[in-house]
Amino acid sequence: xxxxxxxxxxxxxxxxxxxxxxxxxxxxxxxxxxxxxxxxxxxxxxxxxxxxxxxxxxxxxxxxxxxxxxxxxxxxxxxxxxxxxxxxxxxxxxxxxxxxxxxxxxxxxxxxxxxxxxxxxxxxxxxxxxxxxxxxxxxxxxxxxxxxxxxxxxxxxxxxxxxxxxxxxxxxxxxxxxxxxxxxxxxxxxxxxxxxxxxxxxxxxxxxxxxxxxxxxxxxxxxxxxxxxxxxxxxxxxxxxxxxxxxxxxxxxxxxxxxxxxxxxxxxxxxxxxxxxxxxxxxxxxxxxxxxxxxxxxxxxxxxxxxxxxxxxxxxx
Numbered sequence: 001x002x003x004x005x006x007x008x009x010x011x012x013x014x015x016x017x018x019x020x021x022x023x024x025x026x027x028x029x030x031x032x033x034x035x036x037x038x039x040x041x042x043x044x045x046x047x048x049x050x051x052x053x054x055x056x057x058x059x060x061x062x063x064x065x066x067x068x069x070x071x072x073x074x075x076x077x078x079x080x081x082x083x084x085x086x087x088x089x090x091x092x093x094x095x096x097x098x099x100x101x102x103x104x105x106x107x108x109x110x111x112x113x114x115x116x117x118x119x120x121x122x123x124x125x126x127x128x129x130x131x132x133x134x135x136x137x138x139x140x141x142x143x144x145x146x147x148x149x150x151x152x153x154x155x156x157x158x159x160x161x162x163x164x165x166x167x168x169x170x171x172x173x174x175x176x177x178x179x180x181x182x183x184x185x186x187x188x189x190x191x192x193x194x195x196x197x198x199x200x201x202x203x204x205x206x207x208x209x210x211x212x213x214x215x216x217x218x219x220x221x222x223x224x225x226x227x228x229x230x231x232x233x234x235x236x237x238x239x240x241x242x243x244x245x246x247x248x249x250x251x252x253x254x255x256x257x258x259x260x261x262x263x264x265x266x267x268x269x270x271x272x273x274x275x276x277x278x279x280x281x282x283x284x285x286x287x288x289x290x291x292x293x294x295x296x297x298x299x300x301x302x303x304x305x306x307x308x309x310x311x312x313x314x315x316x317x
Contacts, residue, residue: 003051004047004048004051004052004053005051005053005305005306006050006051006052006053006271006305006306007052007053007054007055007056007270007271007305007306007309007310007313007316008047008052008054008055008056008271008272008273008275009056009155009204009247009270009271009272009309010058010155010157010206010247010249010272010273010274011043011055011056011057011058011272011273011274011275012057012058012059012060012274012275012276012277013038013040013057013058013059013079013082013083013086014035014038014059014060014276015038015079015082017078017082018059018075018079019035021067021075022062022066025066025067027062027066029060029061029174029277031172031174031277032172036276036277036279037276037279038276040086040089040090040094042276043055043094043275043276044090044093046273046275046276046280046283047093049280049284050273050283050284050287051287051305052271052273053092053093053306053316054092054093054094054095054316055093055094055095055273055275056094056095056096056097056122056123056155056313057083057086057094057095057096057097058096058097058099058125058155058157059079059099059125060157060277061127061157061158061159061160062159062160063099063127063159064076064079064099064101065101065102065103065127065130065131065159067103068103069101069103069104069107072101072102072103072107073101073103073104073107073111075101076098076099076100076101076111077111077114079099080096080098080099080111080114080115080119080121081119083096083097083098083121084096084119084121092316095121095122095313095316096115096119096121096122097121097122097123097124097125097153097155098111098112098115098116098119098121098123098124098125099124099125100112100124100125100126100143102126102127102130102140102143105139105140105142105143106142108142108143108146109142109143109146112124112143112146112147112150112152113146116150116152117150122153122312122313123152123153123154123155123202123312124147124152124153124154124155125154125155125156125157126143126154126155126156126157127156127157127158127159127181128156128157128158128159128181128182128184128185128186129158129159129161129181129184129185130159131162132161132162134161134184134185134188135156135185135188135189135194136185136188136189136190136191136192136194137188137192138192141197144194144197144198144201145198147198147201148197148198148199148200148201149200151200151201151202152201152202153201153202153204153312153313154201154202154203154204155204155206156182156185156186156203156204156205156206157182157206158177158178158179158181158182158185158206158207158210159178159181160173160177160178160181161177161181161184164177164180164181174277178206178207178210179207179210179211180210180211181210182205182206182207182209182210182212183209183210183211183212183215186205186209186210186212186244187212187219189203190219190237190240191229191230195240195243202245202312203243203244203245204244204245204246204247204270205244205245205246205247206247206249206272207247207249207250207251207272207274208246208247208248208249208251208256208257208259208260209241209244209246209260209264212241212244212263213241213256213259213260213262213263213264214259216237216241216259216262216263219237220234220237220238221234238263241263241264242263242264242265242268243265244264244268245268245269245270245308245312246260246264246268246269246270247269247270247271247272248269248270248271248272248286248290248304249272249273249274249278249286250274250278250286252286252289252290252295253289254294254295257295257296266300266303267303267308267311268308269303269304269308270304270308270309270312271290271304271305271306271309273286290304
């Protein structure tokens with residue numbers, strides 16, 4: 001057991017009332033085995049065993065988008081108030097990223113205002129896609145305006161796009177489709193100008209940005225291949241990729257980190273575990289891999305563990 005010092009930005013809540021609502025609607029998590037064991041107390045035990053001082057919670061797919069607008073608004077509010085309760089019950093151990101009901105954009109903006117202005121959450125969690133549309137679509141501009149006005153942190157978590165659900169491949173969606181969902185959203189946000197129009201939003205991409213680091217060079221070459229695309233210099237793409245923040249959840253190995261560190265601003269890499277979908281033995285393996293000699297320098301590891309996150313969340317100091 002190491003001294004708790006890490007700030008974990010990728011840590012999920014799945015209270016029983018939420019699990020019941022998802023199951024009643026015929027949905028479930030991206031893994032076929034259903035929901036893993038979960039409680040706030042188990043979360044604290046996991047944190048203590050892995051040197052995690054504070055975990056900032058979020059809700060994974062399907063979020064509340066499987067419900068109609070009214071029901072989604074109600075469930076989102078209950079989840080957000082539950083997340084706030086955890087910060088009170090376990091002082092210093094939990095923070096919160098708000099879940100946002102996106103069936104009605106007016107509801108989404110109202111919930112952002114309530115959660116950031118009243119509940120004082122650390123930021124919001126948006127999914128990379130909603131229905132057929134990815135972040136970066138003009139439909140979501142009012143949400144981006146509300147976040148930009150507050151200089152908010154926005155954690156982007158993947159979900160299962162409708163096209164992913166119809167693929168004839170015998171693997172659960174989290175294996176690959178999550179990574180592609182994040183990648184598509186990030187690329188769409190770059191090409192749509194979202195990063196330029198809303199420069200004060202601090203976007204965190206889950207899972208080291210999906211496949212974004214791997215195909216960064218190819219992305220920068222696209223204007224030379226297709227003259228109908230914006231004719232930006234490669235440096236524009238370099239700056240865009242360094243604008244994002246990235247977490248290490250399920251991405252802590254040398255291959256992924258090696259790619260990520262060629263494109264990310266090193267001060268914008270954050271520790272993430274993905275608990276409880278990543279259960280205790282695998283979290284321990286993530287931490288051991290993260291701490292392995294040669295992967296990061298001592299200063300880099302300290303920054304990923306805590307220092308970089310404190311630039312986003314100075315109240316956790």
